[in-house]
Amino acid sequence: MREYWSSLASLLGVLAFCQSLLQVIFPPELRFASLKFFNRIFNVFSSYCYFDITEIDGVNTNELYNAVQLYLSSSVSISGSRLSLTRALNSSAITFGLSNNDCIYDSFNGVAVLWEHVVSPRQTQTFSWRPLPEEKRGFTLRIKKKDKSLILDSYLGFIMEKANDIRRKNQERLLYTNSRGGSLDSRGHPWESVPFKHPSTFDTLAIDPEKKKEIMEDLKDFANGQSFYQKTGRAWKRGYLLYGPPGTGKSSMIAAMANYLGYDIYDLELTEVHNNSELRKLLMKTSSKSIIVIEDIDCSINLTNRKKRNGSGPRNNYYDPEMRCGSGSAASVGGEDGNNSITLSGLLNFTDGLWSCCGSERIFVFTTNHIEKLDPALLRSGRMDMHIYMSYCSFPALLILLKNYLEYEEADLEDEILKEFKEVIDKSEMTPADISEVLIKNKRDKDKAVRELLGTLKLKAERKLKNGGLMREKNSDDMEEEEQEKRALGSPKEGSDIEDSNCKEGEDDEEKIK
Numbered sequence: 001m002r003e004y005w006s007s008l009a010s011l012l013g014v015l016a017f018c019q020s021l022l023q024v025i026f027p028p029e030l031r032f033a034s035l036k037f038f039n040r041i042f043n044v045f046s047s048y049c050y051f052d053i054t055e056i057d058g059v060n061t062n063e064l065y066n067a068v069q070l071y072l073s074s075s076v077s078i079s080g081s082r083l084s085l086t087r088a089l090n091s092s093a094i095t096f097g098l099s100n101n102d103c104i105y106d107s108f109n110g111v112a113v114l115w116e117h118v119v120s121p122r123q124t125q126t127f128s129w130r131p132l133p134e135e136k137r138g139f140t141l142r143i144k145k146k147d148k149s150l151i152l153d154s155y156l157g158f159i160m161e162k163a164n165d166i167r168r169k170n171q172e173r174l175l176y177t178n179s180r181g182g183s184l185d186s187r188g189h190p191w192e193s194v195p196f197k198h199p200s201t202f203d204t205l206a207i208d209p210e211k212k213k214e215i216m217e218d219l220k221d222f223a224n225g226q227s228f229y230q231k232t233g234r235a236w237k238r239g240y241l242l243y244g245p246p247g248t249g250k251s252s253m254i255a256a257m258a259n260y261l262g263y264d265i266y267d268l269e270l271t272e273v274h275n276n277s278e279l280r281k282l283l284m285k286t287s288s289k290s291i292i293v294i295e296d297i298d299c300s301i302n303l304t305n306r307k308k309r310n311g312s313g314p315r316n317n318y319y320d321p322e323m324r325c326g327s328g329s330a331a332s333v334g335g336e337d338g339n340n341s342i343t344l345s346g347l348l349n350f351t352d353g354l355w356s357c358c359g360s361e362r363i364f365v366f367t368t369n370h371i372e373k374l375d376p377a378l379l380r381s382g383r384m385d386m387h388i389y390m391s392y393c394s395f396p397a398l399l400i401l402l403k404n405y406l407e408y409e410e411a412d413l414e415d416e417i418l419k420e421f422k423e424v425i426d427k428s429e430m431t432p433a434d435i436s437e438v439l440i441k442n443k444r445d446k447d448k449a450v451r452e453l454l455g456t457l458k459l460k461a462e463r464k465l466k467n468g469g470l471m472r473e474k475n476s477d478d479m480e481e482e483e484q485e486k487r488a489l490g491s492p493k494e495g496s497d498i499e500d501s502n503c504k505e506g507e508d509d510e511e512k513i514k
């Protein structure tokens with residue numbers, strides 16, 4: 001034991017001697033430079049290179065530091081053993097982080113990299129306009145020298161993109177409205193926002209699975225299509241027109257789109273916009289990665305100012321538009337480019353003009369119950385790229401509703417019942433909203449819900465059939481009456497196609513009589 005202590009003492013003596021020798025050779029003023037020198041020599045022979053990404057770059061927060069932190073949070077949660085947890089303001093999720101002075105390996109395109117989270121106490125604060133944190137934080141990236149170009153060219157860009165995605169997913173999304181009219185808030189913002197918490201998703205949306213898949217793919221292609229839009233010289237935006245009877249899921253579809261892509265929604269109330277320049281200002285204040293919605297476009301604005309219409313267009317099949325729109329609800333129109341009103345050309349510029357490109361990655365969605373009332377200029381492709389018909393409930397859509405509301409899979413239902421559903425569903429012309437109501441009402445007793453739904457569908461189908469028959473009878477009675485009137489008057493009905501041929505026949509007869 002004594003020997004052990006004596007050898008330890010002599011070792012300490014040697015160390016003390018070496019230290020004093022080093023101090024003589026490298027006085028304090030040279031020590032830093034000599035360390036740097038040795039470091040350089042070490043670096044020349046090392047196969048690695050290192051990049052420091054500090055949290056604060058001068059006085060500004062380093063965006064790249066935040067991005068790396070977020071990016072690593074997505075992989076660290078799986079592989080790390082000691083993690084730091086944070087929940088940012090306005091965030092809906094907890095993020096994992098690398099603990100102080102901990103390391104994690106990552107790989108990119110088959111290249112391995114090492115990240116170290118370096119935290120050290122900050123030395124006495126020099127004067128600064130803004131208080132600095134007590135700790136100096138930063139990430140050190142270690143990569144092989146031969147991989148340097150690959151990593152710097154694409155890896156850091158990839159991290160920034162990924163971090164933006166994560167931020168968007170974690171961040172509470174917002175629903176904006178311009179219901180304040182043209183007035184601005186204290187920050188000069190024309191939009192008011194509330195957290196957007198609509199639970200509708202593509203899983204809960206009852207539409208044909210084929211159609212659903214097509215829409216989802218289109219949305220994904222759009223969201224990932226930055227390089228495509230750049231390459232083809234197109235503005236990075238897309239338009240969807242959702243049309244169909246009320247209660248078929250148009251608004252639910254918009255919410256599902258926003259939830260799927262993680263976009264904010266701007267619900268534009270056109271009746272609150274006073275003129276085209278106000279519309280443009282609203283557009284300029286929307287952010288990228290957002291859906292700009294105009295609901296019931298046929299009711300929001302008088303769309304007849306670009307091209308005169310004769311007013312005798314096809315009547316709606318669903319319900320009386322006057323009841324829904326009200327006579328004075330449409331935004332007024334003051335001539336082709338009125339100063340005190342919003343015009344169709346203003347709206348077209350909003351979606352398609354140069355101003356529409358002042359941001360990027362934006363989706364425009366218009367909804368209507370009456371597509372036939374819209375100006376063709378609004379419908380041309382490029383403006384509204386996809387026209388989506390939201391139909392009455394079909395059999396595949398019904399199966400989705402049964403699963404959502406009653407947790408019934410197709411296999412849980414008897415073949416006989418499925419067959420009956422298949423037979424009546426299309427004839428009944430019931431909307432998913434109507435069907436949901438029946439299911440919600442009876443959700444405590446699933447079998448009763450199915451029975452009652454089947455009964456309602458049959459009843460509706462019968463009524464439709466009867467009404468259809470009556471209409472047909474009425475039409476044929478009307479035609480019969482018209483024929484009789486014609487015969488009594490001895491002249492054909494004005495303006496009909498038959499008119500010309502009847503005239504000719506009449507003339508021929510007269511000639512024959514002569």
Ligand SMILES: Nc1ncnc2c1ncn2[C@@H]1O[C@H](COP(=O)(O)OP(=O)(O)OP(=O)(O)O)[C@@H](O)[C@H]1O
Pocket residue numbers: 204205206207244245246247248249250251252253369390431432433434436
């Ligand atoms: N396709 C659908 N899938 C799932 N639920 C639906 C669907 N369509 C309607 N619903 C249900 O009916 C309710 C009304 O639907 P929604 O508001 O989306 O209809 P809409 O087509 O926008 O009607 P409107 O034309 O009157 O605005 C929703 O709350 C939703 O629960």
Ligand SMILES: [Mg+2]
Pocket residue numbers: 250251252295367
């Ligand atoms: Mg709606």
